Amino acid sequence: MSLRSTLDFLLYDWLQAESLNQRERFADHSRETFDAVLDTCERIAREKYAPHNRTVDTQEPHFDGEKVILPQATHDAHKAFVESGMMSAAQDYEIGGMQLPFTLQAAANSFFAMGSVSIGSNMLTSGNANLLMVHGTELQKNVFAKNEFSGRWAGTMCLSEPQAGSSLSDVATRAVPDGEDFQEDPLGPRYRLTGNKMWISSGDHELTENIVHIVLAKIPDENGKLIPGTRGISLFIVPKRMVDTEGNLTGERNDVALAGLNHKMGWRGTTNTLLNFGEGKYPVGGKAGAVGYLVGSPGKGLHCMFHMMNEARISVGTAAVMLGMAGYYASLEYAKNRPQGRPAGPAGKDSAKPQVRIIEHADVRRMLLAQKSYCEGSLALSLYCARLVDEQKTGTPEAGDDARLLLEVLTPIAKSWPSEWCLEANSLAIQIHGGYGYTRDFPVEQYWRDNRLNMIHEGTHGIQAADLLGRKVLMEDGRGMKLLAARMTETMARAARVPELAAHAKALGEALQRIGTATQAAWSTGDPRSALTNAVPYMQAFGHTVLAWIWLDVAARALEFDAGKSSAVTTGKTSAAAYFFNYELPKIGAWLNVVESRDPTCTDMPEEAF
Structure with a gap:
């Protein structure tokens, strides 16, 4: 297809x-x-x-x-x-x-x-603008968000710093009021920022006339000291070029300087930068310090920023999906056209017979079907999450609230699962190409390099796993988990009535029960350190269970529409579902064994023994 x-x-x-x-x-x-x-x-x-x-x-x-x-x-x-x-x-x-x-x-x-x-x-530009539409003032929306939506300006997200990485509590960028009358700027309370931001995608370029940086920085306390932790973190609009209240460029550069471009393994077409704020290279009004306008309330920067981060995480998952799909289609085309080898018969291989295409070899078919199950399943999950966004915004109040909570639970999976398993799909695409796949003559090596970033992008696997097990499955007394379980149960009930899917429905029910048992076991001591020791295996098992549900639901719908015609589309869906249930879902047992026992092997290993 x-x-x-x-x-x-x-x-x-x-x-x-x-x-x-x-x-x-x-x-x-x-x-x-x-x-x-x-x-x-x-x-x-x-x-x-x-x-x-x-x-x-x-x-x-x-x-x-x-x-x-x-x-x-x-x-x-x-x-x-x-x-x-x-x-x-x-x-x-x-x-x-x-x-x-x-x-x-x-x-x-x-x-x-x-x-x-x-x-x-342009996911960061749209995410930046969407954040401002929720948390910005009317003038900030009109001047910054609308110019981003029009494509006239671009946007970034500036969180990480060279010394802090993903540890946002260690952010050291400072923001101080720009004079005694800083509250009077119509674009928002005006501050001067100094500090460095690292790994900023699209941090500098000439694609647009301006770049709107959304920057996390700390406002010092009354003694001029940075508040430790996340309490002092606030959010600021820091444009590359200064603007007036009508959205016109004033002709003056803001004090934001490109310190260097990072040279990456993949995603090379997108600039990735180290930016210096307030180093004095472009003083505004003869004064050092990058001008920034406060978004929302002081000290509430992370609350505002997570609006953009969650959107970015789903977008990263979708990017991983599509790189996996690109590799799948490339390797499928190659397998259909590359002749090599002969099938083995009762008397061995007959070298007098013509070569067969490699798609006729069992292991190549296994690798193709694995890719199909990973990538099409992930695409379905990404679109399901997008559908929840529409439900949250335009559904009934009750349906919208349910959608909000389901999105909270599914976001770590929508980001992490495709970034791991669609990367594996890219690896299989290289394998199908053989030695050619390891060369630049074919595109699959680039797809793998590009996709490898997505397990790091917008929060590593470890961060997503800690978020899932440490917060998302527990929030609102586990109501999100219960909502997800209810939707899975509804799918299982439909599928159980279909002979081709009944065994899969039973297997999903057992997996769901095992997830519930593992969640309780992980938290049985009430000690977060013990509970989160094996958070990544938990997330892997949780993600496989979610994808099994997605495939069961997709296969059930395909059979409903097929009505006995046995079309190639339906066969493709049911075969991919069967692959996932027969080859992938059984893996969750090994992952959950260490979660349930709170296995301490990794944490107990002395540093000097590594």
């Missing part, structure tokens, strides 16, 4: 996205408008992104002393993306949006991610 036919099935047959048009917000849309959006994005990705994926990998960004230089292909792709209107596709008409369901926007953006994730689909 092509990506488009897979998306059509998941969107329309499985998630029933067309039914969203019955809601007032989406009433102007129809299947025809949805298809037109998908057609446009598929065409742009095919013409402007995919042909240049290797170009942006080999022609890395470089700094000429004044500005960052990117290939012309990146400028052309960005221009086409902006002109498509996809930057603000889900936003209100009043700010230039299309009021499309987020489900449809997520599906359409998948074409760009598969065409060239390194060129990107």
